[in-house]
Amino acid sequence: MTSRTHGLAPSSAWTPTPGKPPLSSRLLRATWRGLPAKQYEAGLEPGLVVPAADGSPLVTDHYFPRAEGEFPALLVRSPYGRGLPWSPMYGMLFAEQGFHVVVQSCRGTGGSGGAFDLWRNETPDARATVSWLREQPWFKGTLGTIGPSYLGYTQWALAVDPPPELKAMVVQVGLHDPYALFYADGVLRLENALAVGAGLTHQHRGTGPFLRATLRLHRRLRSLTTALPLRPAYVSARGGEIPWVDEVLAHPDAEDPYWRGASLGEVAERLSVPTALITGRYDVLVDQTFEQYARLRRAGCETSLLAGPWTHTSALQQGWPEVFAESLAWLRAHLCGDRAELREKRVRVHVGGADTWRDLDDWPSGPAVATPWYPTAEGHLTPEAPTGSVPLASVRYDPADPTPSVGGPLLSRTAGPRDNAALEARDDVLTFTGPQLTEPVDVLGTVTAELSIATDTGCPTEVFARLCDVDEKGRSGNVCDGLGRLPSAEPAAEPAADPARITVSMSPTAHRFAAGHRIRWQISAGAHPRFVRNPGTGEHPLDATALAPIRLTLHADSALLLPDGRELDLAAEDG
Secondary structure (H helix, E strand, O other), X not given: OOOXXXXXXXXXXXXXXXXXXXXXXXXHHHHOOOOOOOOOOEEEEEEEEEEOOOOOEEEXXXXXXXXXXXXXXXXXXXXXXXXXXXHHHHHHXXXXXXXXXXXXXXXXXXXXXXXXXXXXXXXXXXXXXXXXXXXXXXXXXXXXXXXXXXXXXXXXXXOOOOOOOEEEEEEEEEOOOHHHHHEEOOEEOHHHHHHHHHHHHHXXXXXXXXXXXXXXXXXXXXXXXXXXXXXXXXXXXXXXXXXXXXXXXXXXXXXXXXXXXXXXXXXXXHOOOOEEXXXXXXXXXXXXXXXXXXXXXXXXXXXXXXXXXXXOOHHHOOXXXXXXXXXXXXXXXXXOOOOOOOOOOOXXXXXXXXXXXXXXXXXXXXXXXXXXXXXXXXXXXXXXXXXXXXXXXXXXXOOOOOOEOOOXXXXXXXXXXXXXXXXXXXXXXXXXXXXXXXXXXXXXXXXXXXXXXXXXXXXXXXXXXXXXXXXXXXXXXXXXXXXXXXXXXXXXXXXXXXXXXXXXXXEEEEEEEOXXXXXXXXXEOOOEOOOOOOOOOOOOOOOOOOOOOEEEEEEOOOEEEEEEOHHHOOHHHHO
């Protein structure tokens, strides 16, 4: 980190403009309940022009509290436009609480000049914006950043070399690694690519264009995701070529030079700016948030973590009262010196299955104490370890009818916990179910699956693993899941052939399996269209013109590892 000081512009009188936030923002603001009472009326200076690092004009709106006095500033940099929902959620709400709020459109979006790039512009343009801030008579040298999703990435971009004015960050369901948003172990997260492509291309143009693009994508989703070959159909569905999307699709290897510098994960390992992190258990970026937390903790940086029962979008909708209160408390503590609303413990997590919150001193780090559960040939889960590696069960994956994705960490409306009954009734899904529990089982940490699998083709093959909670009525609800990839190998003509070993991380979670419930392990060869389907031929999934089935055979020396959750201390909930 570079140590330096900067002088602010000479103090001069600043006369607030009479502008009000847009009517649409005020109407949406009026619908929200459960938020702290506003302290000030919010004013607005719209359409300011800030020079980017290359001189391109960055269109910027300045919200401010209509009151005398000095107030800290917040920087919100967005590629999604500056209107709904960003105007009321960040501009209005935080100005009402006593902050200057600068909401800026990233280069090439929302009327700003230049061309949008997925990551290369954000660090220099954030620095250029801070230089502009120093010249504003209302800026008094205390700065924070806030925002969700890609607005989290723009925060990490400024923190690459944080200016001395930066005193706090609030990263909500935030991104730091674009590659991991689009790929899992080299497998394209197809639904993410479609949704993010539509969002970054159309949302900054306004609500109307974004809704039309989203509806068009929804109508064409099935025909698009099952097209052969897929790549030209994708271009057609999005209305033409989008250079940055084409580049993402052309570089599936994380080690490709194209991705060099894209991930900002290492920023957290040297950061000293107090940083609050917010996510949901079904957030599409939940793994990235927990990675950010672990890195910040290793760096000794002051940090907090809020993990709710939310998806990527519901955190900013149903979860907004909690998210806003958490964010406001953090910013007041570090920008205003008011720590009254900060909680005592570093981590607050919602516990699935118990529908309760727990405050923890920390999130588990390092290898967790885990309980192994083993599959049996009868479809059971047992704590009894097997004596060998015999074949247990086989499943035939047919890419002409790919195993569908149901719920989980998605960007679509179907995200979150869902009934898995229809999915588990398919012939291409294996399930292994434990006995009815006589007492609760609590899980806290990252669930993993250790799989011993052979295939009959030798082609690279995906394995999707999911943990489910089966209630007394037999309803199977997804808790967490993950995808891993078996590399190319010699095809197994016989089920007893030497299997390959693979470990699948199934994301961090906090969950209680209640007494009377059962633990279920679900295994398949994909989740489509969440992940691109494997054609079974060894061809690139985007360019394949033919399909071939794959048979997977699971061996007995596989295990589901559940991290111990006694730290949740839910004994009081047992009555």
